[in-house]
Ligand code: ADP
């Protein structure tokens with residue numbers, strides 16, 4: 376079969392251009408990306424084998440190999456994992472299916488200068504394509520486990536790539552980089568040097584659970600004793616099983632980056648060692664930034680599940696409730712069947728136990744963070760508060776723990792959000808309810824006519840702008856014996872004669888204006904339920920108020936958008 380030439384997608388081409396001309400200072404990370412892909416491929420093969428889906432695959436000696444050739448200036452990263460079929464190579468390597476990358480490119484278009492663009496590489500990472508930071512040509516040869524036919528993909532990164540079917544290819548994938556000319560002034564960047572390779576693998580990939588072996592080159596065999604044994608570079612030690620004081624923050628952060636495909640450090644690392652009859656260890660991470668697809672249907676979440684150090688599955692959703700879907704990490708259980716399926720997991724008693732414990736652990740860590748590192752907590756809340764609040768609706772058991780950290784914008788302070796407890800502590804009168812207003816933006820809420828009476832009386836109002844706010848305020852209903860009340864709904868009794876309450880004064884006015892009110896009601900007809908005098912307003916002549924039980928306009932919109 377002849378070699379076929381294809382064009383990269385427009386997006387892929389842009390990305391490659393950026394890689395080729397990159398001055399991104401930390402080019403070493405390309406090796407981390409290739410080793411990480413190889414490790415993923417080995418994980419996938421093991422899972423397929425466990426499920427009996429790869430009967431013809433060879434799983435006898437799974438490992439990753441690195442081979443450098445100083446003369447030819449090539450570097451090869453090889454694995455004997457799941458591999459790719461001809462079609463898969465075209466789909467996975469030739470296009471940018473990853474939506475994170477699409478987002479990356481969108482931000483790239485808005486980036487003002489090269490420095491900003493380089494910063495974006497650091498934030499998003501671009502996986503396989505990062506090879507083009509150090510190589511002017513990349514060749515990938517692969518054979519899918521259990522299939523006969525192999526495939527060769529090759530590209531100089533300049534707009535096209537070639538695909539070719541080839542025979543006699545070993546199972547798995549090998550990626551060969553033809554390195555760019557060496558920089559004579561900077562020997563530090565010689566990626567064919569065993570020292571350099573060892574250093575990078577140690578730094579970024581030490582915890583990879585598969586052996587990463589460096590093949591000896593001519594003249595670089597260990598100690599010149601003629602030994603030609605490959606050298607295993609990584610310790611393969613499970614970080615979660617090692618004592619806290621033996622692991623550096625950087626090691627934790629590298630594991631996080633491997634798990635999450637995030638290029639930024641995590642905001643927080645949470646360790647949990649459960650002992651007793653059902654033993655397990657967990658290492659959880661809170662990202663420092665919300666992924667852009669956090670609120671989309673297909674958002675991949677959950678933790679990696681290991682049983683006694685053996686990787687079982689990715690994205691194990693059963694281990695955390697949906698409102699903690701941004702948490703990344705690993706759970707390693709001592710005593711669970713290796714053949715668990717997702718369906719079984721949903722009902723497994725031990726998994727349920729772990730989920731409850733892990734949930735409480737995350738929430739207690741947030742409470743600690745709020746008390747001890749308020750700035751970090753503020754970042755967390757800005758990025759993930761809207762998701763966490765879903766828990767107020769769906770997780771009655773932990774509602775109080777969530778309310779203990781949940782922070783809301785308020786008229787009390789333009790900058791600093793407040794908890795309900797802080798609101799209550801400030802309330803002038805000990806029977807005052809907790810007032811809030813929901814809407815699209817702080818600005819719109821502050822300018823709402825509903826706010827007038829409250830501003831006038833100096834009563835604090837929470838300004839809630841997330842869609843989920845409409846829902847939790849109803850589910851929670853009250854806090855510390857005080858009702859949560861929308862300032863835009865129902866009758867308002869602010870405890871003085873100016874409110875909506877029917878004091879003697881109001882009754883007299885009602886009689887006086889009965890004719891006008893009746894006429895207005897007739898004119899507005901079907902559009903309103905009632906027309907009333909009100910003490911809510913100080914400046915605006917009139918405003919629309921919902922009945923206490925009615926949907927607010929924003930919620931009506933939300934339900935309408937959901938097709939209900
Ligand atoms: P990511 O790893 O974040 O998915 P990459 O750009 O690193 O993105 O890789 C793109 C895809 O190419 C991977 O998701 C995988 O399906 C495929 N791939 C890359 N390297 C390998 C490999 N060594 N073996 C099998 N598949 C691979």
Ligand code: MG
Nearest residue numbers: 408412502503
């Ligand atoms: Mg990758």
